[in-house]
Amino acid sequence: MKLPATMRVFERGWLSSNNILFLGHEHTALVDSGYVTHAAQTVALVRNALQGRHLDLLINTHLHSDHCGGNASLQRAFACRTAIPAAEAAKVRTWNDDELTYKATGQQCERFDFDDTIASGDVLTLGDMTWQALAAPGHDPHSLILYCPDERILISADALWENGFGVVFPELEGASGFAEVRDTLKLIASLDVKYVIPGHGAPFTEVGKALDTAFSRLDYFVGDPVRNAQNAVKVLLKFLLLERQSIPLSQLESLLSGISLFEEANRRYLHKSPSELAHWTVAQLVRAGAAQVHIDQLVNKD
Template sequence: MKLPATMQVFERGWLSSNNILFTGSGETALVDSGYASHAEQTVALVRHALQGRRLDLLVNTHLHSDHCGGNAALQRAFSCRTAIPAAEADKVRQWSDESLTYKATGQQCERFGFTDTIRPGESLTLGDMTWQALAAPGHDPHSLIFFSPDEGILISADALWENGFGVVFPELEGESGFAEVRATLELIASLDVRLVIPGHGAPFTDAGRALATAFSRLDYFVADPARNAQNAIKVLLKFLLLDKQGIAMADVETLMADMLLVREANARYLQKPAAELAQWAVAQLIRAQAARIEDGRLVNQD
């Protein structure tokens, strides 16, 4: 299925989320802005694609650093309006690194502001198409997804990928998350989706197969919540590695111990000594061929 002419998808990988650019006869808009270290690249991609037009509106599906890390750079470059999930407005207004999770994950995000908020149930016009904003809690309690009923296109953020979904972070902190993931997947299953644009990875058309995979993965986590914790710890270390590209082996334990979510996940589910946890996480990345050890450094490997 081809994208409408008024849409472009910049597939960015895993450090930065995908970006979706809308043009058309109305205002231009971008959904999600990637990670901070890719911010200037994001600005360059958007500027080139707009071919002299300005960016009018920036929309965030949720406020994890890989989806909003380019906000500040885009605001400087284009003076664009910025719309965020309404439930996050106070955190952004007060700019709390703790409540916005950046400190807890060891990630960076330059402070940004907002001009608009979006609530579940509201409609937006993007690229001359009407999009429904839908609540998609689970991976993030306040995440939104956007669905165009006329086109059958779903912007699913981290609620649905072709082979799963994002880490269920609330469960790491002892909050409910698995039930919310299930409800979000059931919501997506109720939609007439013909094309999914995920937060990471290529767009895909077989939503049914992706949902079956996601439900199976969810059942796997529910059967033993420690599996979600293990997955989260590996993902958080891999994200650091994607950002830094290399970490001295002597620093891995400290970097992991500095991440509140790693400490909470370990204390609640794994209860490994810090050194043992670091050794385990490194071994997991190496086994998955996501990293290698070279000259005393843990080196990223894609």
């Protein structure tokens, strides 16, 4: 499918979320800004695509570090207005490290400000098209997705990927998440969508197939929540490895023990010693072809 002429999608990879640029006649906007270590690249991509125009608005679907880590750099570069999910406003205003996810996941995010908030039911004009903001809890309790009924396009963030969805983080801390994922998938299934732009991975058109895969994966996790915890700890370590590219094996145990979400998932579901958990997670990444051990280093493998 060919996108409308007023849209550009920057597919970024798994460390940074995809970015969607809108080039409307009256204003420009960007949805999601990637991870902080890629912020300079994000600014360069956006500046090049704008071709001398100004970036007017930055929107975040949710505030995980890989979706908003470029916010501060974009604000400095363009002095753009920034809109975040309404439920996150108080946390960002005070920059509450205990409630924002960056400390809990061991990830980075440069502090940023915001000008506006977006809530489910809000209607936005982006790229001269009308978009609906819809609540999409599950992966993140306050995540939004954006839907354009006229073009049948869905910006799904981490609520739906071609082969699944993002880690169900609330369940790791004993909160409800699986039921919310199911409700979000049902909501997406109720929409007339022909083209999905996910938070990670290439845009896709086989929406029914993706939903079937997502529902099946959800049933797999609901059947045994330990599987979600196992997936989460692998994802958390893989993210650190993507960021650093290599980690000394001798530092892994202390590094992972300092990540509260990693510890919470272990305490509730996995019940391994710190050493056992570090070795298990490394073995899983190596077996999946996502990492390799070279002498005394765990090395990223794409």
